[in-house]
Amino acid sequence: MLRRSPRRAAFGLVSLALLAVPTGLSLAQVAAPTPPAPAPAAAPGMRVSLPFEKYVLSNGLEVILHEDHRTPVVAVNVWYHVGSKDEGPGKNGFAHLFEHVMFQGSRNVGEDQFFRYLERAGASDRNGTTNTDRTNYYETVPSGELGLALWLESDRMGFLLDHANEETFKSQREVVKNERRQNYENAPYGLVRQFVRSALFPPTHPYHRLTIGTPQDLDGATFDDVRAFFKRYYVPNNATLVIAGDFQPAKAKELVAKYFGGLSRGADAKPIRGPVPSPLTKQTRLDVEAGVTLPRIVISWTTPPHFAPGDAELDVVSDVLASGKSSRLYKRLVYDMQIAQSVTASQESAELGSVFEITVTLAKDKNPDEAFKVVDEELDKLRTAAPDAAEVDRAKTRALSGLVFSAERVTGRADLLNNYNRRTGDPGFFEKDLARYEKVSPADVTKALATYLPKDKRVVTFVRPVADAPRAGRLVGGMP
Structure with missing residues (x-):
């Protein structure tokens, strides 16, 4: 589930599945909560844009809504603003480790039940990824299952540590180490990227470390280290929730308030923000x-x-x-x-x-x-x-x-x-x-x-x- 640093999407020609709006219309005007009409074909003098509404809960969680009623599905996408750049010395691999731990269960979701709930609901595109800058979790469900997706995401945001224990941590640490062996240590050219990254960025630079983590740091971590990392970064005020697709804004806001509004705000995480120069001199x-x-x-x-x-x-x-x-x-x-x-x-x-x-x-x-x-x-x-x-x-x-x-x-x-x-x-x-x-x-x-x-x-x-x-x-x- 590890993803390399973001880059451009695959190229291809497609029909426009967005809202086309006249050139010159301000983004503030576009960012209204009214449902978009069926998208016409792009024509001269037309621009393509993404309508949205954004608001912030009292606990600091950013919420972005994007309506589209053309297909009866809704996507839930949560970004935690933490990646391998934020881990610090001796903690390389923590963000990726949590990508795995977050699927193992929380207070009200049993061990290995997260995906089973989604499968029974007919979900698609369910997964999580980690890179240098962020960790994201996403699922696309039938429109009537928006509440389920929001409940699952809120339960692990607020109550993961009520379920995750030393055994959970140890088992997922071994999973991550095995992923490193398969994709890096035993893969053709697998460690070249690590050599290059170390030469491009000095040890003090946040990108000097690979997102996959090192066995030494993972083995040296204690469960108290892991708990502290979660409490610092996996909090509402360090996350953004996007809901996109076939939903009614009033109902979506009601569900967001129900499942996320009561979660406690954490201390300000202060993830590293860019740019951080790494000038090569030779x-x-x-x-x-x-x-x-x-x-x-x-x-x-x-x-x-x-x-x-x-x-x-x-x-x-x-x-x-x-x-x-x-x-x-x-x-x-x-x-x-x-x-x-x-x-x-x-x-x-x-x-x-x-x-x-x-x-x-x-x-x-x-x-x-x-x-x-x-x-x-x-x-x-x-x-x-x-x-x-x-x-x-x-x-x-x-x-x-x-x-x-x-x-x-x-x-x-x-x-x-x-x-x-x-x-x-x-x-x-x-x-x-x-x-x-x-x-x-x-x-x-x-x-x-x-x-x-x-x-x-x-x-x-x-x-x-x-x-x-x-x-x-x-x-x-x-x-x-």
Whole structure:
């Protein structure tokens, strides 16, 4: 259930499952609790937006409502504003551990009964995820089961520790450690990300730690440590509840007051807010040996936070470089030279700062130094000469359609509203998010690459196949 740091949604063309409103209508006007009419097709002079209503309970819980009566389902999405960045020394993995513990039961929900309640009610999209910045829990249920979903979420918010005990903690700690073994320690290239993250961010930076946690910190934690972490962060005044879909606002507010209104406010958690700079001062090379078949190179930079200037432009940069068979790096390395099997580029956007990364997985026995040289040649071209307008237009179309696609279902819309609320302070930021990409020009792409992806301030990782090395990799040169 662990999720990596957020990045752009998968690209695709879809029908608009949102409220289309005339250009120029203010977000304050859109943020009304009136039910939206069936969405017309987008037309010239029309904008796409997310209607919402936001209010705050006396205990500090933020509540965001988004009505849509076109399908008889409702999504409940809770964000706790705590991730691995907030754990502190000796507590790496606590946020992810709680993602697991929260499903085990609470005062009125028996052991392993959480999902059974939802299954009997016909729920879909039920899960939880953790990343560096937040932990979220979500479920989509038939409209008549909104009360059940809210009761389940409120019971674990208010009364988890009435059920969770030392045994619960120990069993879920072993589950998390096994997840780390499967996805990191025993997976091909599995520890490369940890090596890169340690080189990009110094030990004092909140992103130096991986969200999965370390066995040492998990084993060293006491149940009192875990209880204190929960009481600090899993409180109404450090959470936001979004309800999206087929519901009546008055009834929803009544249910929210019934199930959440009586929960006690906690001490102010004060999670770390961004940005937290991590300026690289030089190029660092990491050499990794791994028991894999194919060589790999990973080139990484620290870049602006999500929604900051440069963030959207770097999304477009990543698309121009490596999205599709006609992209610059794919065409050169995979199609023309046939020395690579795959090429990816991404702007992994996060709250305190982001990571731009290019990954090239080479064909068997091909030279990673040659591939690295080619990547630098293509980056130099884009640093000094703007891309064609057609390249940028394709990238912008994929970004815009991807955003709309991410909001097609109420489950996605609920999470978007939570994301916008947390990172911009405006749940209705969707229209402004679209505008970030619409305004990107070819010159902006060149400027972003030249500004944020310098050749002399990055981490370059070479992974070379070695038969007797661990599959996950071992660091043999560079920073520890």
